[in-house]
Amino acid sequence: MRFPIQKSDAEWQAQLADMGAEPGAFQVTRQAATERPFTGKYARHWADGSYHCICCGNKLFDADTKFDAHCGWPSFSLAVPGAITEITDRSHGMTRVETVCSQCGAHLGHVFDDGPAPTGLRYCMNSASLNFKAT
Numbered sequence: 001m002r003f004p005i006q007k008s009d010a011e012w013q014a015q016l017a018d019m020g021a022e023p024g025a026f027q028v029t030r031q032a033a034t035e036r037p038f039t040g041k042y043a044r045h046w047a048d049g050s051y052h053c054i055c056c057g058n059k060l061f062d063a064d065t066k067f068d069a070h071c072g073w074p075s076f077s078l079a080v081p082g083a084i085t086e087i088t089d090r091s092h093g094m095t096r097v098e099t100v101c102s103q104c105g106a107h108l109g110h111v112f113d114d115g116p117a118p119t120g121l122r123y124c125m126n127s128a129s130l131n132f133k134a135t
C-alpha cells in the first residue's frame, strides 16, 4: 500500500528523535510493535484537544471521543473521517483490523467492535503513535 507521505526508515528515525517522541515510537509506527499496556503517556490523559499522527501530524481523533476502556492503551470511539486506513491483520494467530495513518502509513493500533454507543467502535491505540495538541 502506498501512502502520500513516504520517508525512509532513517528519515523517520531522525524525525522522531528530533521531535522528542517516545523511545518506542519508531518501532510502533514503522514496524507495528505494540507498547506495553499502562506505559504510554496518553493511557490516562483526559485534557481537551486533539490527537494527531506522531509521524506526519494528520489529525486522527478529537479528545471528546476518548474513553476509558481499562485496557491500558488510549481508546477512542470515533476517528476523524478519512484519517485512518484499516487493514486486515492475521498476525499472532488472530484476525484483527489494523489501523494506520492514511497520510503516512504509520501503525496506530487496532480497531475492535466492542466500543461504546453510538459507534460501537474501540480504537485501541499506542500512545507512541499519537501527538496530543491542546485546544
Ligand SMILES: [Zn+2]
Pocket: 053, 054, 055, 056, 057, 058, 101, 102, 103, 104, 105, 106
Ligand atoms: Zn501519519
